[in-house]
Amino acid sequence: MxxxxxxxxxxxxxxxxxxxxxxxxxxxxxxxxxxxxxxxxxxxxxxxxxxxxxxxxxxxxxxxxxxxxxxxxxxxxxxxxxxxxxxxxxxxxxxxxxxxxxxxxxxxxxxxxxxxxxxxxxxxxxxxxxxxxxxxxLDKDRTLVLPGTHSKWARVEGGRIAGFQTYATGEIFALLTKHSFIAKALEPVAGAEPVWSAFDRGAEFAASDERAADALLSAVFSARTGVLASMLKAEDIGDYVSGLVIGSEFRQARATGWFSPGDAIGIVGNNVLSSRYGRIAPLFDLTVEPSPPxxxxxxxxxxxxxxxx
Amino acid sequence: MxxxxxxxxxxxxxxxxxxxxxxxxxxxxxxxxxxxxxxxxxxxxxxxxxxxxxxxxxxxxxxxxxxxxxxxxxxxxxxxxxxxxxxxxxxxxxxxxxxxxxxxxxxxxxxxxxxxxxxxxxxxxxxxxxxxxxxxxLDKDRTLVLPGTHSKWARVEGGRIAGFQTYATGEIFALLTKHSFIAKALEPVAGAEPVWSAFDRGAEFAASDERAADALLSAVFSARTGVLASMLKAEDIGDYVSGLVIGSEFRQARATGWFSPGDAIGIVGNNVLSSRYGRIAPLFDLTVEPSPPxxxxxxxxxxxxxxxx
Known part of the structure; x- marks a missing residue:
């Protein structure tokens, strides 16, 4: 040894x-x-x-x-x-x-x-x-995102951590799916795999050119109106909201100046949550640098x- | 009679x-x-x-x-x-x-x-x-907001309701202050009156030119960092978050096209919640038309x- x-x-x-x-x-x-x-x-x-x-x-x-x-x-x-x-x-x-x-x-x-x-x-x-x-x-200037209950966006510049910002996205997701009007309608997914089609639908709206995508307080209500309009199934709701809020985190991070379209960003970690973030990155015209274990x-x-x- | x-x-x-x-x-x-x-x-x-x-x-x-x-x-x-x-x-x-x-x-x-x-x-x-x-x-073209758990922004045009959008602001406020990391730190206000200075602080940030004000998922975390930085007291948190989320509703409604600076809007209703909305309107350069009883x-x-x- x-x-x-x-x-x-x-x-x-x-x-x-x-x-x-x-x-x-x-x-x-x-x-x-x-x-x-x-x-x-x-x-x-x-x-x-x-x-x-x-x-x-x-x-x-x-x-x-x-x-x-x-x-x-x-x-x-x-x-x-x-x-x-x-x-x-x-x-x-x-x-x-x-x-x-x-x-x-x-x-x-x-x-x-x-x-x-x-x-x-x-x-x-x-x-x-x-x-x-x-x-x-810290070898290279770049933006990193660290997914979590309170995820962080951080900027590395000149070999140092130049600044960072917390997004309470994971917590907002848990609040919506456990305690809100969304919780009542939501049905858990049977398999272990997320419903990626539903996740993508939420994420694609958050990444879209629609002006309403800037209004997250309104967009969360779409988890109800989508069901009323027979455009979302009960078992889609959880992953739809996941895509919507993580996608909105990217949209808001872009508005705040953490990245520009065409950038390469790092997603720190190799878990289920980071795979969700990795799936959204291309919707914002970002490439992802692999995370070291x-x-x-x-x-x-x-x-x-x-x-x- | x-x-x-x-x-x-x-x-x-x-x-x-x-x-x-x-x-x-x-x-x-x-x-x-x-x-x-x-x-x-x-x-x-x-x-x-x-x-x-x-x-x-x-x-x-x-x-x-x-x-x-x-x-x-x-x-x-x-x-x-x-x-x-x-x-x-x-x-x-x-x-x-x-x-x-x-x-x-x-x-x-x-x-x-x-x-x-x-x-x-x-x-x-x-x-x-x-x-x-x-x-x-319906006599005049204008935008109306109806405060509530699921508030509505609506547009009256040509004597008809032309369109509307739901904002789940009241529900998000309740989730944050009852079930989140914010709930643990928050202390209820002793008097019946809101802590208007705290409310204004949240609302003013939401109405400010700061790019971070477009990132509500991040701004809600300020209810914690403000306390850590000794810039918010425990009894301020509730009204600070109220100002922040209602202010963000106005910011998002502006981004979505419901009003432009200089407009007159109607706030429907005469309750405590509508007085909060009325207090925020001027921060977005809006005048308020009185609501009929x-x-x-x-x-x-x-x-x-x-x-x-």
Whole structure:
């Protein structure tokens, strides 16, 4: 087995995920525990929770450096790490870390989140996504989108993260399909596969030249009028709304200046949600650069690499 | 007492509201009952429910004509009345009514809703708002907005309702403030009065020249970042979001072509919600024409007047 050189933690509110990593970035072993999630740790006993999860790795390999990101660095976590302001690259992110020495002598490094003071109407924030952006690559000027409940559009320029903006698209989708007039009419899809024809229909309207496509507050009502007009089936509604809101995110990102037709953008991640984003990109005349696997882990290693240079 | 000439019903899913009306439109008596709401009427016993509510009026004044609008004319109601297509004026709406003779010999007239086949991406519908628009007045070309859970923007041209569009703004506001990340942070306002300074802040951003104001999916996230940046207080959040989403409705209605800066628009209704709309209009360089009281009742009488000419 290659020699382990560090332990990387993705430590969030509901779970603690740990990886034992080699110099080349290979994951040699991993743990994924919900009991370590911040909300389940009592009285600030974070070190004990960490030892429960990775104590065996320390015993076998000595006091390896630990690199932690996620909500563990927030006000409700172990060590609050202030946001680093955009624009920021490797040097600024590394300078924003905080360190603590564990009882066994291992040093744990907490990575900072980022703040964009130029965002409107208030400074925007992220915690974790900046690490994925670094892992995707700061080598080239480009726009990246990070799909999620609160997705991020970010701009890389001159080797730094120049700015970013949060879109609450995933949350709006969940609200509409779980709690609104849409929820009552919607029928879940039988198979595992999305109804892509319905998804495309929503996305194509959002990408169209119709002026009404600028009116998302109105367009969501089409999930009802489409059914009334017998143009949407109950089992189409969920994916139709998905295409409509993600398509509207692209439309609004274009209006806000994150891309122009003809650009190449990066979509960070390789999950079901990123495949939906990838399907919409061509409707806005965008090409997609492939995402490296494990962008988050790569990003942590690159930031930490600055500390040990 | 002036002589009663008709009974006007606003008969919805959750309540039945009845008015005994004189020739000049004066309300001589009224009933408001939840037990008559469509969802509470069993086995289609609508006539019995009606007699429970207004039987005494028939007994006192004879078989007066009854005029009914609301969800009672929908698929789940007593008599389904097909939508009348836009453009439509008094003649078309009157021609779209359906009549039924009650056991006591009184004739009940059910008013139609309207459909806009030109709406994108699917034909839009309304049921009840067209009556309010008629009551506001078809005498002059203008744009009207009807605030509500599903508000309507409508255009009156050449004495007819030329087209309309639904905005699910009230519903999106309720979803955000009851079920989203915003709900967790929000504290209710102590007094009865809205926090107008917070409302204005949201509305002013929506009306601003900032490109980010075109990105509502992002702007809603400002309810969180404003608190993180200590620029919004917990008790400001609700009214801030209200200003932001209603302001965004105006912004999107402008993008869709419902008005241009400098126009005069009508805001139908005289409730708390219409005062919020009225406060935003000047931010978009709009003047507001006052709404007549009881636009809905006036509209019903004008449409019914066509039948008895």
């Amino acid at each position: 290659p020699k382990p050189v560090s332990i990387i933690l993705d430590w969030g509110t509901s779970s603690l995920r740990a990886a034992l990593v080699s110099e080349t970035g290979e994951t040699l072993d991993s743990r994924d525990t919900t009991s370590g999630g911040i909300q389940f740790v009592k009285d600030g006993a974070f070190e004990a929770a960490l030892m429960d999860t990775v104590g065996a790795w320390f015993a076998a390999h000595g006091p390896l450096p630990v690199l932690a990101s996620g909500m563990i660095t927030s006000r409700n976590g172990w060590v609050e790490v202030p946001y680093v302001d955009a624009p920021a690259g490797l040097a600024e992110l590394a300078a924003g870390t905080k360190q603590l020495t564990l009882q066994n002598g291992a040093v744990i490094t907490f990575l900072p989140g980022m703040r964009d003071p130029a965002a409107k109407p208030f400074p925007d924030v992220m915690r974790g996504e900046e690490t994925q952006i670094v892992g995707f690559g 494990d962008a988050a882990k790569r990003g942590v290693q690159l930031i930490a690499g600055q500390l040990y240079k | 002036p002589k009663p000439v008709s009974i006007i019903l606003d008969w919805g899913t959750s309540s039945l509201r009845a008015a005994l009306v004189s020739e000049t439109g004066e309300t001589l008596d009224s009933r408001d009952t939840t037990s008559g709401g469509i969802q509470f009427v069993k086995d289609g016993a609508f006539e019995a429910a009606l007699m429970d509510t207004v039987g005494a009026w028939f007994a006192a004044h004879g078989p007066l004509p009854v005029l009914a609008s609301g969800m009672i004319t929908s698929r789940n109601g007593w008599v389904e009345v097909p939508y009348v297509d836009a453009p439509a004026g008094l003649a078309e709406l009157a021609a779209g009514t359906k009549q039924l003779t009650l056991q006591n010999g009184a004739v009940i007239t059910f008013l139609p809703g309207m459909r806009d086949p030109a709406a994108k991406p699917f034909p839009d519908v309304m049921r009840g708002e067209e009556t309010q628009i008629v009551g506001f007045g 009881d636009a809905a009742k006036r509209g019903v009488q004008l449409i019914a007047g066509q039948l008895y000419k």
